[in-house]
Amino acid sequence: MKNVLRSMLIATFLLFGSISTPALHASSEGTMAVVQGVTPISISKAKELISEGAYLFDANEKEVRDEYGHIEGSVHINVDNWQDLLPKDKNATIVLHCLNRICYISSELALEIQKLGYKNVYVMIEGIEAWIMNGNPVVKTQADNIKKFIGSGNWDKSSAVHDTTDSIHSQMYFGDVPSCRSCHGVNVGGGQKSIMQDFASLKSTINKNCTECHQKAATSLENSVHGKSMKADAPKCTDCHTVHRGKYTSVINMKKESDRLCGECHQKERSLYFNTFHGKAMHLESANRAITVAACYDCHGKHSIHGADNSMSTIAPGKNRIDTCASCHPGAGETFSNITMHPDPSDGDEYPIMHAGLLFMHGLLIFVFGFFIIHTALWFYRLMATRAKYPKEWKEAKEKAHSDSVKIKRFSKFHKIQHLFLAASFLGLGFSGLPQKYYTADWAQGMIDLMGGPIGATKFHHISAIIMGIVFFSHLFEVAFVAYKNRKAVYVDGKFSWGMFWKKFFGPDSLMPNFQDFRDLAENFKWFIGKRETMPQFDRWTYWEKFDYIAVFWGMGMIGLTGLALWFPVGASEIVPAWLMDLCTIFHSEEALLALGFIFMFHFFHTHFRANKFPMDMVIFSGQLTEEEMKQERTPWYERLKESGDFDKFVVREDEFTPGKKKFWFIVGYAIVITGLVFLALIINAYF
Incomplete structure (x- = not known):
C-alpha cells in the first residue's frame, strides 16, 4: 500500500512539474536549465565565434562584473539603454553570458534581442565563473583603495x-x-x-x-x-x-550611532560639533537613554543632503535654515539661524571675532593665575619661614588670638546665609558644568549619569544658577537698602555731596579698591621677599578680599549674562547680534574655569590654608573674630574704631557660636573645601 501511494505522489509531482515549467528543458551542453528559444553554447564554441568577429555582451550585474572582471572586448549590456549597444546589422553574431549555469539574465536578454529581429544570438551558458575556472584570462579594473x-x-x-x-x-x-x-x-x-x-x-x-x-x-x-x-x-x-x-x-540610540557614522568621514566637523552643547550631550548620553538634542541629520538632512550654498539645503541661509532651527527651537529667527553651530575659535582667519575672544580669555586666565600663583607661593614660603624662625612666638600669638574671649562682629547672620547658599550653588554649578566642559575626561560620564544624563545635568545647572542669582540680587538689594538707610552720611549741610559720596565709596569701610590697597600689596610683597621684618597691617577689608568681592560682580556679569543667553538663545538672539551669541559660549566656559580655579586654589589659601589660619578660619560661619585677631592683623581698623568711639558697637555681647555649632560648621566647611579640592583635581586631571 505504501509503495502504491509513493508511486502516485511521484507521478503527480512529475505531471504538475511538466505542466508548470514548460519553458525549461535539459540542455544538450549538460547545463541545469535554459530558457526555451535560446541557443546555448559551450565556452569553446563561444571562443570560436568571438575569434570570427562575434559581438560579446556581458549581462552580469555591475557588482559581479566589477568583482570577477570581464572578458576582453565584452560590452556590459546590463544597463538601462542596452538596446543602443546592439550592432546595426541584424545578421551579426551575438554571444551573451552572465555569471553561471543558474543565472538566467543572459538567456532572458537573448530572447529580448531576438524579438528585435536579430537572428544569430547565442548564450555561453556556463558564464564567467566557468570561463575563469578553465584558465581563461579576464580584465579587472584597478581596485580602488x-x-x-x-x-x-x-x-x-x-x-x-x-x-x-x-x-x-x-x-x-x-x-x-x-x-x-x-x-x-x-x-x-x-x-x-x-x-x-x-x-x-x-x-x-x-x-x-x-x-x-x-x-x-x-x-x-x-x-x-x-x-x-x-x-x-x-x-x-x-x-x-x-x-x-x-x-x-533601537531608535533610542540611533542618533548617537548616526553621529558616529557621520564622523567617520567628517572627522574635523565632528570634533568641532563636540565643542557645542549638542555634541557634548550626544557624547555623554548613556546608550540606553534616548537623546533629544540635535544629531547631524537633524540639521543637515538625511538622504537629501546638500552643501550650505545650495538652495535645496536644509542649512541654506535664509528661510531653509530658519525653518530647520525652528523645528527644535520654536520662534527662532534669522539672527538665531546665523549663530555659528560648530566653529573653530582657534582659526583666526575663519572666525576672527571668536578667535579674539578666546585670546582675551586665555590672556585673562594666564594673568590672574600667574599673578596669584606667585603671590600664594611667596606668601606660603614667608609664613613657613617665619613659623620656623620664631616657633615659640608663633604658637603664643596663635593661641592668644583664638583664646580671647572678646568677640568682634564681622558678618551679619544674613551674610552668613548668603555665603552658605553662594558656596552651595557654586559647587552645584561646578558639579554640573565640569563634566560638560571636559566631556572626554574619564570621570565626566560618571558625574553626568549621577544627574540623570546631560539634560538632567542642565537642569541641575539651571537650578544652581537660579540660587546663585537670588543670592546676588539679595546682596544688591541689601546694598541699596543700607545705602538708603545711611544716606545722610553723604549729605553736607543738608544736601547731597558728590565729594562725600566718593569719599565713602572708596573709604576704608567700603569693599571698593583704593590707593591704599595698592600700597598694602606693595608692602606685602616686600615682606614676602624679606624687605621688611613684619607682615603689614590691614584695615577692615584687605586687598585680596576686595579682589574676591569684585570678582563676584565681574563673574556674575560675565557668567550670568552669557549663561542666560545660552539658556534662552531664541530670546537672546532677538536682542543681540549673532556674533555676540557666538562669544557667549567662549566667555561662559572660560570665565567659569577662571572662577573655579581661583576659588579652589587662591581663595581657599587666603582664608583657610595660610599657616596662621590652618586648618580653617571659622569667621564666615561664626560671623566674628576675636579682639586679639583684630589687633594682630587689622590694626588700622581697630585703632580707627577706638578713636571714633564705635568699637563697642562691634563687640558681641552674647556669643551664640557654641562649641557644638563650631564643630558642626567645621564639618560643613571642610566638606565644602574638600569638594572644591576634588573639583580642582578633576580639572588638572582633564589636562594631564
Missing part, C-alpha cells in the same frame, strides 16, 4: 555581523517583509536572487538591493551632495546604514 565588503568580506565568518538579529526589518509584521536574500542576493534572472559567498557581503550588491525597496530615499541620495560626488569613497547605503545591530538596538 576602499573597503568593498561589509566586515571581512567572508560571508561565513563576517566580523561585522555581531548579532544576526535584524533590528530594523524584524519590526515589520505586514507587507513585503525582506528576507536575507532580499538584501544579500544577486539577481540571477527570472525575478530571483541567489546568495553567493563572493557577493553576499559586497557593498555594491547590498546597496543596489536597498534601492529596490527604498526608491524615494535612493532618488534623494542620488541627487544629494553624496550621490553627485565623483569620489570613489562617497557614502552609499551601507556606509551609513546597517540592520544587524543586535536585538537591543
